Amino acid sequence: MALLILLVVAALAVDRFATLSNAMAILRAGSFTGIVAVGMTLVIIRGYYADLSVPAVIAVGALTSLAMMPAIGVLPAVAVALLVSTLIGLLNGVIIAVASGNPIIVTLGTQILLSGVIVAITQGAFVYGTSETFADIGSAKVLGVPTPILAFLVVAGIGQAWLSLTTSGRFFIAAGANQRAATAMGLPTRRLGMVAMAVCGLTAGFAGVVLAAFTDQANVAIGSGYEFSAIAAVAVGGTSLFGGAGSIWRTVVGVVFVATIDNVLVLLGLPFEARLLATGIVIIVAVVFDALLRRSTR
Amino acid sequence: MIVPDRRESVDSRGSLDGNSAGSFALTVSGVSKAFGATKALSDVSLTVRVGEIRALLGENGAGKSTLIKILTGLVDSDSGVLSTAGDSSSGVVAVHQELTLVPTLSVEENLALRKLPRRGIFIDKGAMRSRAVVALQQVELDVDPSLPLERLGLAERQLVEIARALQEQPSVLLLDEPTSSLNSSEARMLFRFVRGLAASGTAVLFVSHRLDEVYDLCQSATVLRDGRVIGDVELADTNPEALTRMMIGDRLLQETLEPPVAAGQHVRAGEPVLRCQALSGEGFTGVSIDVWPGEVVGVMGLVGAGQSAFARALGGLQRTYVGDLHIGSAAVQSNSPARSIAAGIAYVPSDRALEGLCLDLSTGTNAILPSLQSTSRLGLVERSKTRHWAEAIIREFDVRPPEPSKRVGDLSGGNQQKVVLGKWMATQPTVTVLDDPTRGVDVGAKLAIHDAIRSRAGQGGAVILVSSDVTELLSLADRIVIFRGGTMCGALTRDTWSHEHLLDALTQGDPADD
Known part of the structure; x- marks a missing residue:
């Protein structure tokens, strides 16, 4: 709803907004956050609040794929990058489940630890792309649609289908809504948590790979800020941050919403600091608006 | 003072003599x-x-x-x-x-x-x-x-x-x-x-x-x-x-005084479906009891006497240390709810908000969750089948309002409890363990829950009913076992009870004091 209003107002008020190329620009800008936000949505619906290790996992995905490529080729390098990212996510999930750790603190720990490992290995230096195929895929368009957008839509589609069509998807929601009731019902709540964290690792790693293909370079800082933009997109979309309710579609709306605002501010020629200010305000307003709306309908 | x-x-x-109409x-x-x-x-x-x-x-x-x-x-x-x-x-x-x-x-x-x-x-x-x-x-x-x-x-x-x-x-x-x-x-x-x-x-x-x-x-x-x-x-x-x-x-x-024919007339036939031998666990010790198909066993005791711990252990929510638990001929190592459920035990917890329901989810979703595996194929939920199943549960247990999409937390306590009961009964458990199922519900819901328990027993399911409500136990149970100090310390059967005993038990609250 709020997204529709925003799009209409922007189309009427801002020159050069309502064009196909600008729409692609918005989606492309949001696609990296969007891929991460799909995994983040699962984590949050499961009731695990957030995965703060996303920036480091993005860097792992990007750096691993770029660095391995000369030795083993494009596809194997990407596969290794995704595998490593998934394992990091799984490790988060196992620690949270076994030690009953707070997901925010556990993933904050992994984030810091991984950053240290990455800097130790790369010395903070950039790793550059070596494969033209990889870079071509990253900057290619299919039927006029840039590949990062396609990647985002595919990931979102799979995520939504999983959540709404499968038994395990419904169990995610039940476990997030009331973990004790779900446990008493015999649902594998811990395993669901591990799966959610592993998938979030996978999507973060995939976002890293897509970023690496798109920019053809990466360093330790490539993923910074994505954890918060993903959480913001999930929240703006209206998925409950307390778990047990929400959908991937909502997150997609949230991603587009946040990306649109930034796009409008750029088109209006506002400086960076003003964009930050405005984006922050709009996110808060959107969430408050949503809470009021829900209170009135209940 | x-x-x-x-x-x-x-x-x-x-005006302190009590009898005069004081202010x-x-x-x-x-x-x-x-x-x-x-x-x-x-x-x-x-x-x-x-x-x-x-x-x-x-x-x-x-x-x-x-x-x-x-x-x-x-x-x-x-x-x-x-x-x-x-x-x-x-x-x-x-x-x-x-x-x-x-x-x-x-x-x-x-x-x-x-x-x-x-x-x-x-x-x-x-x-x-x-x-x-x-x-x-x-x-x-x-x-x-x-x-x-x-x-x-x-x-x-x-x-x-x-x-x-x-x-x-x-x-x-x-x-x-x-x-x-x-x-x-x-x-x-x-x-x-x-x-x-x-x-x-x-x-x-x-x-x-x-x-x-x-x-x-x-x-x-x-x-x-x-x-x-x-x-x-x-x-x-x-x-x-x-x-x-x-x-x-x-x-x-x-x-209570003249229970419907279904209760109290239970005839033990064949082998017991649940056999529990010297079972000890967190909060209870040395419990031995056999339960036959179609039998309702009432369990009572004061708070903390071990009856709830025993019920939770059967449901896999509390650990057992030693002893044997058999369902049919299979030994159950019940230390997780999933294993208990797989063995055919459904546990209806005493606190429905904490362990029974996902309050923010809909009535239909809550009713269907334990049966979701049966309404899906290859992990994919079959939507129309699931909806029909949920509607059937809601109809059978007379959940009001009968709307699957209604948030279950907005229902009255009695109707919430009907949903909890309904979702488990729909799985047709071999043994149903209930812990104080009518706590905090109105009389109408109470009678509906009693009917559901009788019908489960009538279909040959074994029921273990833990209750703090003596009236309820007397009206439903074929026999009542008493817990004290963490262990079972006696059993009373219906035919050993006269009406006077029943009323004594009703008013004194603890028949084991006789």
Whole structure:
């Protein structure tokens, strides 16, 4: 709803907004956050609040794929990058489940630890792309649609289908809504948590790979800020941050919403600091608006 | 022990002999309250005289808690008037069954928490201390006011809570099931204190469902059922049997005394379906029991006697240490709910909000969750089948409103419990373990739940019913086992019981005392 209003107002008020190329620009800008936000949505619906290790996992995905490529080729390098990212996510999930750790603190720990490992290995230096195929895929368009957008839509589609069509998807929601009731019902709540964290690792790693293909370079800082933009997109979309309710579609709306605002501010020629200010305000307003709306309908 | 000027003001009214119509401390007339379509209270009137101790009686769901909320101002009534005597007093002040104190703060801080005395921006510790000393003297509690509350026993905490209530100089002190966490000597101490309080002019409204306590402490009683006042009696003029009849109503009493043919006529055929040999676990030891198909085994005991721990262990929610548990011919190593469920045991927990339901999800989703595997193929949910299944559960258990999309947390307690029961019954468990399934539900839902239990047994399912409600056990169970001190200590079968025994058990609350 709020997204529709925003799009209409922007189309009427801002020159050069309502064009196909600008729409692609918005989606492309949001696609990296969007891929991460799909995994983040699962984590949050499961009731695990957030995965703060996303920036480091993005860097792992990007750096691993770029660095391995000369030795083993494009596809194997990407596969290794995704595998490593998934394992990091799984490790988060196992620690949270076994030690009953707070997901925010556990993933904050992994984030810091991984950053240290990455800097130790790369010395903070950039790793550059070596494969033209990889870079071509990253900057290619299919039927006029840039590949990062396609990647985002595919990931979102799979995520939504999983959540709404499968038994395990419904169990995610039940476990997030009331973990004790779900446990008493015999649902594998811990395993669901591990799966959610592993998938979030996978999507973060995939976002890293897509970023690496798109920019053809990466360093330790490539993923910074994505954890918060993903959480913001999930929240703006209206998925409950307390778990047990929400959908991937909502997150997609949230991603587009946040990306649109930034796009409008750029088109209006506002400086960076003003964009930050405005984006922050709009996110808060959107969430408050949503809470009021829900209170009135209940 | 009470502030002197209060005593004088009461003495001057000269109304302490109880029988004379003294001045009223509390007058409630014609109070009604509805929550949505549910009428919680209709036209409720009651009075409490100065110095009187009056019992407020009623089964779960009779409207007691709504009335208490109206009396203490937490909820507004739809119609009706309530007035309290005295100008400087603060009306009705309640002491609740769940203690509302902060365990980590000191006794004096707890006593002063609502109005902390201050000097400038700091707490005035001297004033706080002297107030606490006065308040503690009032309840004859000799403890160091600077101790953290958690270092006190439960009875002492209850007294601190009463001291805090008395600081507000109420015209009526409302005690809401104050003995639920006390042992008998602590309860006696509390009663002695309450009698003294009444003798010095405070009106007391005593909420309880334990008739022995009511007869011990009170002069009169108001009985609620289904939101109406069913009786307003002087205890001297009545007997426990008549009071019980008022509380539970003829239909339930009838059901209890002459249970439907399905219950109590159980014939053991073939092998037991559940065999439990010397099973010990967290909170219970050495339980041996066999349960046959189609049998309802009632389990009772005081709080913490091990019956709930045993039930939880069967459901896989609590650990077992040694002993054997067999369902049919298969041994069950039940230390996870998933394993218990796979073995055919469904456990209906006592706290539906905590362990029974996902309150924010819809009625339909909640009803379908344990059966979701059966309504899906290759992990994909078949939507129409799932919807039909949910609708069938809602219809069969008469869940109101019958809307699958309604948020289950918005349903009444009774209807929530029907959903919990329905979702498990739909899986057709071999053994159904229920822990206090009718706690806090209205009479209609209670009868519906009883019907569901009978029908499960009628279909050949074994049922283990843990309940704190003796009436319920007597009406449903084929036999009743008693837990005490963490273990099973006896069993009673229906044919060893005469009607007199049943009524004794009803009114005394513990048939094992015979």
